[in-house]
Amino acid sequence: xxxxxxxxxxxxxxxxxxxxxxxxxxxESFQSTEREIQAVNSVKALxxxxxxxxTIKKAIDMCSNQEDLCGELSCDYLDDFIKNVYSKVxxxxxxxxxxxxNSEILRVEQNKCxxxxxxxxxxxxxxxxxxxxxxxxxxx
Amino acid sequence: MQLFFKRGTLETQQTIIIVFIIVxxxxxxxxxxxxYMNLSVKNEFxxxxxxxxxxxxxxxxxxxxxxxxSYGVKENLCVDSIKIDSFYVLSEKEDNYYLSKxxxxxxxxxxxxxxxxxxxxxxxxxxxxxxxxxxxxxPVSVYIADKDEYGIGEMVIQGCFx
Numbered sequence: 001x002x003x004x005x006x007x008x009x010x011x012x013x014x015x016x017x018x019x020x021x022x023x024x025x026x027x028e029s030f031q032s033t034e035r036e037i038q039a040v041n042s043v044k045a046l047x048x049x050x051x052x053x054x055t056i057k058k059a060i061d062m063c064s065n066q067e068d069l070c071g072e073l074s075c076d077y078l079d080d081f082i083k084n085v086y087s088k089v090x091x092x093x094x095x096x097x098x099x100x101x102n103s104e105i106l107r108v109e110q111n112k113c114x115x116x117x118x119x120x121x122x123x124x125x126x127x128x129x130x131x132x133x134x135x136x137x138x139x140x
Numbered sequence: 141m142q143l144f145f146k147r148g149t150l151e152t153q154q155t156i157i158i159v160f161i162i163v164x165x166x167x168x169x170x171x172x173x174x175x176y177m178n179l180s181v182k183n184e185f186x187x188x189x190x191x192x193x194x195x196x197x198x199x200x201x202x203x204x205x206x207x208x209x210s211y212g213v214k215e216n217l218c219v220d221s222i223k224i225d226s227f228y229v230l231s232e233k234e235d236n237y238y239l240s241k242x243x244x245x246x247x248x249x250x251x252x253x254x255x256x257x258x259x260x261x262x263x264x265x266x267x268x269x270x271x272x273x274x275x276x277x278x279p280v281s282v283y284i285a286d287k288d289e290y291g292i293g294e295m296v297i298q299g300c301f302x
Contacts, residue, residue, distance in 0.1 A: 005165070012169070016176075033194055034194060034197060034276060034278075037197050037198050037278055038277075038278050038279065041201075041278050041279045041280060041281075042279045042292075044217050044281060045218075045279050045280060045281035045292040046292070047216075048216045048217075048218055048281040048283075048290040049253075049290050049291075049292070050289065050290065085253050085292065088252045088253045088255070088292075089252050089253060089279050089292050089294075090279075
């Protein structure tokens with residue numbers, strides 16, 4: 001009888017332990033999702049802006065073709081513009097990259113940002129050209 | 141005969157004690173199980189509330205009431221400042237419908253870029269008494285209708301949880 005009780009108690013204890021062990025790290029995925037949403041929305045919001053009477057998508061296309069924008073090289077102009085915009089939107093360090101195929105055409109970095117939450121690849125189209133935009137935010 | 145009677149009495153007493161202990165253990169187990177299940181259901185409900193709150197961060201800027209569109213077709217993913225003002229009036233009028241759809245929330249948008257003053261109250265339905273509040277924020281693209289240009293705003297969603 002005593003042995004049966006001990007066995008039952010051990011089983012009850014094991015069930016509780018398993019239940020808590022399985023439900024332990026739910027909050028981390030929740031945090032991650034929120035930050036991913038912030039990164040994706042930051043890219044999408046930037047892509048709707050205009051500067052120097054051209055859209056950002058057009059400016060990226062011009063940067064890819066090494067054209068001038070507002071009296072300076074479009075890539076340099078974009079670098080300053082993106083830093084100016086994101087200084088008001090993102091409080092943390094970030095790394096903003098634009099690719100055409102596999103080659104990187106624009107890199108904007110606020111301090112050094114190695115490990116962070118990425119927006120993933122965001123595809124943009126300007127005319128017949130496709131670009132991949134990626135934003136990584138390194139939360140402090 | 142006397143010894144046999146004493147042994148029988150002793151065994152009966154032992155049985156009663158064991159039955160009593162088992163009953164106590166069963167009652168204790170039922171109480172713990174009930175409390176645990178109660179807590180588990182509450183936790184799952186809170187988890188569901190938090191998930192739906194998190195989803196709101198992703199889905200709310202895309203609801204037809206506020207999203208930028210032309211002739212009913214979504215254009216760039218942004219929120220329209222004129223629609224926001226109209227939605228605030230609508231949500232006050234249809235408060236029961238939006239309370240069931242969005243829950244007890246306060247939703248605002250503050251313009252961050254360009255740097256002129258812009259602040260919109262989108263939805264205002266948080267009760268005065270609230271045990272705990274959770275705040276989530278995300279950048280959103282804002283179409284500033286009176287200037288016919290796009291900006292970036294910060295959408296803040298404040299949720300009330302019991």
